[in-house]
Amino acid sequence: MKQSAISKSIIERYLSYRVEHQREYFLHPPYMMEKQLLNAVKEGRVEAAESVLKNINTLERAKLAEVPVRSLRNSLICICTLFTRAAIEAGVPPETAFNISDAHILEIERMETQEKLFELEYSMMRNFTETVRQARKQEHRYSHAIHMAVTYIHENILQVVTLESLAKHVYLNPSYLSHLFKKETGVSVTDYINKKRIEESIYFLLHTNIPISEIALLFHFCNQSYYTSLFKKYMGLTPKEFREQNQY
Template sequence: MDASLQKKIVKQYYKARIENQKNEYLHPSYQLEQKLITAIKLGNEKEAISTLKEINKQKRAKLANNTLRSLKNSLIGSCTIFTRAAIQGGLHPESAYNLSDVLIQEIESMDDPAKLEEFEINMIYTFIRELKNEQLPKYTNIVMQTISYIHEHILHELSLEKIAKDLYIHPSYLSNIFKKETGTTVSNYINQKKIEESKYFLLHSELSISDISNLFRFCNQSYYTALFKKYTGVTPKDFRELNHQNES
């Protein structure tokens, strides 16, 4: 680190300590933070919300000179804690990070302090809901590696053979152990995951159904539509329209 920058940081650190002492400000206890993390990991909404409210009874740290910016920074910090807690609880890291990205963007778009305070609570509900929806059972390392590979390459062309090659596993062995532990084939899991992920783009983007089909590397829109209906009971078009109607 540049010496002048380090000196500046040290100076600001001691200045903050003096100001906090003068204002009788203390950060929330580490024990409370751990209690919150544990509650999220276990999917205990009531305990998590109760602990967050207990933490927020204390004055928030000053994280910027502008009050609104300071509050937003505080919520971004909370989002980071919630993200790590959800991952520890079993939410796939890529899913947790993607959710975190969306939530932070939402924080940045808000300017009402009261709504921001409320949104912090809603973030906990969101993470716990996703955690319960996608909590990974305890699989062997090979199966966990395969699932992680699929999550991380969901927008690429995926096949049993390609995954097996990249993970240095024989395709037949991977196919058998994956089916044995998960109850489904690698191919079926890939399709289910692609359909599930594509829902986000149907709901939160202006991309056409054809573009979404291409994004997820389906061979054509007709195949994507048929597969979507197989797993959800409705077509992508109907899914988008029904959800937009519910929002209005």
């Protein structure tokens, strides 16, 4: 009987505590509002997404940590994950979406005040939504075969992609694919792949301490010298200069 009484007392205290703190601990955006926000991101509608986010931010947030700034950081990381998934579902190459996500999460961890975090939340939303908008424009600009080819390049940017492997993926003759690709994109397959690799390598220059020689190998450039020459061709600076000028 004594054990039963103790158990009942503990349960009552727990339920009382939960009722007392439920507004503080269990508040999350209404499902329909969250769905509206993610749909706006998926459709590339920046103004609509911003409007819904403003409405959500008039509500109290769930408490995800004892320290308010840490709680808000955790909340933004959750939102970033949702934005990333929405962008991928909308057609943004996963590698691109994850790179954007990683960069924003690093920024979230750097922010020291709630004001800066709220500013970053809107910037993050606009970045993902604009990326989706650009991806949707690109999808309509290219033929189905070239859209497939471009998507394959983006999704396999850390792998070896050749004209032959690309042609096999889109079920076209390599020679015909080469002609069609340059006609629609304005550049050769090789130039497109190289430029995309250079663009994606920027993330590693800005957000890691990986040596430039290793970044070159990661993106399958034959050596650091070739990587450096291509980087300067597309970005106007060497990788070393770019890293030094953009360090925080």
